[in-house]
Amino acid sequence: MADARDIYQAHLDRTSQMLWDRDYDALVACMRYPHAVRTPERTAMVAGPDALRAFAGDFRDNLAALGVTAFLRICEEAAMLTPDTLAGVHTTYALRGATPVIEPFRTRLRLERVDGQWIGGDIETAARNADIRVNVARTETGAA
Template sequence: MRTARDIYQSNLDAVSQFLWQRDVVGMLDHIALPNMMLTMDAQVVISTRDEMAEAMNRFRDHLESIRAESYHRICQDAKFLGPERETILGWHTTYILRGGTYLIEPVSNQMTLMLIGGRWKGVRLETATLVSDCPSVSPEMAARQRLGQAGRDTRGLPS
């Protein structure tokens, strides 16, 4: 039986590769929709393939703009949750490099994976960075969602 850490690292590697290749279809084999992404200054729920493509391309454009040569995510720890073992909570560090040098300080992240249709998929990512430093969630997308929430009452119903 594969360990939680093996499954988590496999997901990290696959998503990183598809991100680098700008392959949103491949990425979505490993990421569920809707998907929650949280930074220190924004949070969004990505609900559609187009929104995921926007987030992926925005981040990939950023990597190109800073001339990144490699993007690595390394699992620090992961564990199964619940008796059914259909959820994994894990922690990883992201490294963005050029010539073996950090372009930004390594970033700590927490991700939740769920077993959906027989595949492990990321459902939530929380990263200890600002959108301006590592822009996968656009400020515009976050603002659109904040406006949408402003029109709902505390039970999530339209006001």
Template structure:
């Protein structure tokens, strides 16, 4: 890795390594969703996690709320009869020794080979206690895509929890 710390800025010029790390995390948490295994999903996210779509920004601050998001993603894949999830990292770069920002595209493909949904994500990942975890995810997509539906679910769950108190 080549580091350049001139003028106080820290830049690592090794985008291949950033892409490899990012893609491995994408693949692992995607597999956990497909398998319906929350215990495999949880370690890839640092709480509080910020999720953002065109609908707004929400903070996921407990494992219970993250489980709610996970269940929404898993159920959506099941309902759409998704058999393959392709996540392609288009760019990834270190913005510090323990932080990566990257952009990826997700395609959800059903049993007949048709792409049911496609959306783009910009995520920040940090190395915390020696483990790379997602800390912020922003998604640009249609109002019916998985991230938006999951975010709506958090909002609705928060409203339900508040009303019950």
């Protein structure tokens, strides 16, 4: 059986690639709904897949506009809470070449095993909305 860090990093790698490839249909299938996204400024509830598509699309568009050429999320720690729940912390790097375009930031994420698949749940990030340039209010509705 894979350990918590391996499971967590595999989820990060898979979902980061989906975001990078703009494969939002696959990405929204990797999360449970509703789930909370907590930033230093506010907490938003992501009600469903349309809301996550809006957030992910905004975030990916902004990465492109900033000239980001690599998007990496690296597990710092992860632990099993129950046989079907784990929690971890990772650092996100948005780079142009080897230079950070956004100050690297730490995020806490819970994963839950549902029907044998590990999916994401609540997120708490140190990233400020202004730094990642997304409309977190739109995350709650998915509205344009």
